[in-house]
Amino acid sequence: MAGAFVNICGPVVADTAYSEGALVARDVSISLPEVAPLTADLQAMGTFTIPIWQLLDNMEAALTKIGVDMGLRSLIKPDMKPLEFRWVQTVTDANGNTRNVGCKAFIRGIPNKIPGISLEVGSASESEVTITVTRYNLFVDGHEMFLIDRLAGKCRIAGKEYGDVSSML
Numbered sequence: 001m002a003g004a005f006v007n008i009c010g011p012v013v014a015d016t017a018y019s020e021g022a023l024v025a026r027d028v029s030i031s032l033p034e035v036a037p038l039t040a041d042l043q044a045m046g047t048f049t050i051p052i053w054q055l056l057d058n059m060e061a062a063l064t065k066i067g068v069d070m071g072l073r074s075l076i077k078p079d080m081k082p083l084e085f086r087w088v089q090t091v092t093d094a095n096g097n098t099r100n101v102g103c104k105a106f107i108r109g110i111p112n113k114i115p116g117i118s119l120e121v122g123s124a125s126e127s128e129v130t131i132t133v134t135r136y137n138l139f140v141d142g143h144e145m146f147l148i149d150r151l152a153g154k155c156r157i158a159g160k161e162y163g164d165v166s167s168m169l
Helices: 070-076
Strands: 008-019 022-026 029-031 037-043 047-056 059-066 081-092 098-111 126-140 143-149 154-157
Touching (some): 008 070, 008 098, 022 059, 022 070, 047 154, 059 070, 070 126
Antiparallel strands (some): 008 022, 037 047, 059 126, 081 098, 098 126, 143 154
16 A cells, blocks of 8 residues: 555653552663564475464563662562553654553563672662563553463464464364
8 A cells, every 4th residue: 555654653751660560660671572483394395484373482571670679679579470561652643743652561470580789889770670471461552462371372463362272172
């Protein structure tokens, strides 16, 4: 379709992080997990690789926490826990109008380690908390983008289920 315009997603304006429903960080760097299926090589006019969406690589999220406080303590407890990340990004349409769009990521996971803490006089300390993720659900402007739930065998992308094989067993 010639001349179609795709909204331009701009910068993240603000973000917050919640652990078990409590605010633990504000305006921090967050890396949400990559969702990568395992692959299989098939022979057809040579070799080609196809993704297997029912089998996924490990998913890991990371949060750079500023300061040593009760929020860090909540994040590093070695328990499986729900985490929520909220952020606002700007979106510009074809007419040049800009609006703020709310985004949310819900994950369930367990911290991989207690991060090292570096201290320097006159500087804020930063700690990167990494989390192994078992469930990941992303919403943009109120619309679900995808739901990945490893323990429940769910892989729903754009409203279509790709992970359920239980009916075939």
